[in-house]
Amino acid sequence: MSAEVLRRDDDVVLTRLVVGPLRTNTYLLGCARTGDTAVVDPGDDEPRITAALAGRRVVAAVLTHAHWDHVQAVGALRARHGCPVLAHPAEAAVWAHELAHLRAHGQWDWGQDRPPAGAPTPVPGWDGHVDAALADGVPLAVGRLAVDVLHTPGHTPGSVCLRAGDDLLTGDTLFPGGPGLTGWPLSDFATVMASVERLLSSLPGAVRVHPGHGPATTVGRERPSLEQWRRRGW
Template sequence: MSGGLVLKRVVVGVLATNCWILHARGDRRALVVDPGDEPGRILAAARGLDVVAVLLTHAHFDHVLAVPDLAAAWRVPVLAHPADAPVWPHEVAAARRAGHWDAGTATAELLARDPASLAFPAGAVLWDGAVTPVADGEILRVGPLEVRMLHTPGHTPGGVSLAVDGHLLTGDTLFPGGPGLTGPPLSDFPAIIRSVRRLLDLPGTTRVHPGHGPDTTVAAERPHLESWVARGW
């Protein structure tokens, strides 16, 4: 919590995705970001709030699996950048062929340890991919909060980060120690570096909340940017 913002983290799914629930202190209107799995836990965490929308920083499976249940329960729009439209169809097609989701560099380890953890859920109701588009610079009002959309492509073409009240929700664009993965199809390392440069231009005190793992700050990450460029990932 900081100032007027209440930010709740719910860690869900096989890749321990950070689902975020944000609202202003004393106000029930809330935004849910990246509901990656375990809809029951997210519903419980949002109990007592009036969710106004679900927002996706990007459309990889580990950020969207709970979308159908939650959108139906809350009857709210699903917001995403339109440039990410190819990502979810690609995720589903690849998973159908392989029989499991693609978890990037963690895939082999997860399949060796617990093959069922990534198994494609044949017969399950999957998200239909329908979104209400958001644009770079757009302001989403969540009660008294102003949440600014930042188009930060690279991990996916339509990746977005959210700036609100001195905090930054970066999805899989920026983590402690560097940018997100750019190995899978539809990703691009030079693009993510451009996006990270943009994020690191924000005030150093800005608190960074990534799509997986612990938080960091702009000031903590900014000195390392050129070393990330040099290593190429």
């Protein structure tokens, strides 16, 4: 699938690419006035990400979290564009887990899924280096945009969501139909539910939710389901 423009107005240009074996959403979050762009979750396929940028300046590679399917193009993107890598400090433990699992099993941790039989041993696309820490409530400057950073632990301890006006990038914290899965080491269901409740109770219903995999939803559409998710326990 080619890059899909989700929003283009006087403030923001937001583009989605689907990359890698888990069909991860990589978002290009750009300032419409300056062209400066943050690449959120460079999951794979740096050449295609760079082509979609069409010459716009990359001001940061931003990680919603450090699961392997969200970071595999970070090293190549940094090498090509010289951009800093931004993540929450609590994600260092997540990346350490990913590397330990790869060393022990010869494959990434696919959670509930299984890697394809006979797949070659993956090569990590990132050395784990982070240039600057993301923190809750400290906005991220992308050109003239001030992108809100919300620390939303649970799927992983250092998961963050990024908000530019009525668009919210949620990584694997919130999807249509529920919170992100918590079957990994370092994940916790009660914690992700607290994070999701904070998002759904504090943000306007019109805010569009763009998750780390699959299609978008809105805060208003998901809000009525909170209690049901809590009861079902995932």
